[in-house]
Amino acid sequence: MKSLKYIFLFFAVLSLSAQDVKSPKQDKLWNNFTYDLGNIFGGVGYAYSRPLHWQGNDFANFGYLTGSTLLLFTVDDEINDWTNGFREDVPNLVLDYGHEYGSPENNYMLTGGVYLAGLFTKNEKLRRTGVLLISSATAGGFLQQVSKRIIGRARPKSGANSSTFDPLHLDRVYNYDSFPSGHAMLAFSNAYAIAKQFKSPWVKVGLYTLGSIPGFVRVVDNFHWFSDVAFSTVLSIFIVESIDRYLDSKYDEKYNQTAKKVSWNLSFGPNTMGVSLRF
Template identity: 45%
Template sequence: MKKYIFLIACCLLTLTSYSQRQSLTSQEQDSLNIWQLAKYDGASALGGLFHAYSRPIHWDGDDWATFGFVAGGTALLYFVDDETSEFFRNQEDSSPTILKEFGERFGSPQVTYGITGSVYLFGLFTKNEPVRETGVLLISSATAVGLIQTVLKTTVGRSRPQNNEGKFAFKPFSGEAGFRSFPSGHTILSFTTAYAISKQFDNPWVKAGIYTVGMISPISRIVNGAHWLTDVALSIAISVVTVDAIDNYLNAKKRYPGEDDRKKGITWNINFGVGSMGIVGRF
């Protein structure tokens, strides 16, 4: 175990040293060999990971307003968790088997990291900068949300709907499989993958199609009684915030300058008015 810890520490120190270097131009990156590119991309992924975790410290008024909006919306959904769970679970027998199987598989760590790894390796060996950046965004985001959901599942210890103990049942730090409802790991991994990939497209219809695929796992998990609606809603919020934070880091640091001219993602704004409040997304 000590040897593994030592190797991990050495890797982190190496990647950290690379992350401190000035970002390379597209031409400079093209001149690097595969191993050098992999180290550069590893540093980018590690920097994005640290950036995502440190963002709450630097939140401004708009960020806290968004946090309040998400918290308030989740609180409202909590009131109807029992009713929505019952409704979705009643649809299980009539739900297409193929969608349930797809939802189960697409949100699994094996499939998620299979997709992220394949995208990145293709970009690395072909030296395709846009694909490499997408792969780095996918890997860094999946790792960040994966660690978050692992910690929260254990510490929160929320009972799954299928336990039939109600939405107020919690056993923090119990480690029991039936008390790992929040957050939804399948939702976090599947929607993180879909959201990160969707950022590479400008067409809103393409984005909508990718989002739809990313929502199959979350919905299927509610249908089979593994998670509450609030579990899924907050998991999606975690995915969006994490991917956006890492994507902004890669852009701000100009880690992949060849993508500067490409429009990235959707810009979300919260609008407040007299007797009204809403979210506006600009594609």
């Protein structure tokens, strides 16, 4: 429940910050805050309700994601053996970044900082980015906390193989909470949402790379199997895109005013599976 505590604490701190109003001018700040807070929770609800509105391509993509994840399950042990061969060669700086950046407390420090900067500088685009970051992190964070308890997959560090499960617990069972990866989901959600601020595909790819490091580190350090991270990364893209579309109807500042120059597609076929990026 640690991540859920950070979520509640974060919103409490945000509320206290915005309540410090002394003048009529700051009344607008409070109104903006309450409007944004409603959109944060509205975005979470919108993301969770999307499966009820899926059509043919949406079900196909979900099928591809599920099929690809199941196929990766079959090679998780081999990938883990491979990463064991170079674990000691990974620089400590990379390991520290990977573990710290994807943690809930650091995630909400970053997302909250972005939002508050936009709120107090009256920058709607930055406000919207903060709302997108917080809403995506909250939707993904709550989903992965619930999923860990339901699925109960053993972590590599437990010593069990990748097909070992202890499911259906109200509380997380130590070393049996591998799937999905919260660090990978939070880190890549942030990177993907921030990348929407930029038009250059090279800047986007650079941010995606930085957002992928925590997932890589969690695999290398035996906290997660590769399929945990792959599934979480793709799911974070779906969550951010869904909430971003919802926010299009709430703010004048939009990221989707022109046709997308960067697109993600799931690929699945003989001897191939994965996510392709086109720009």
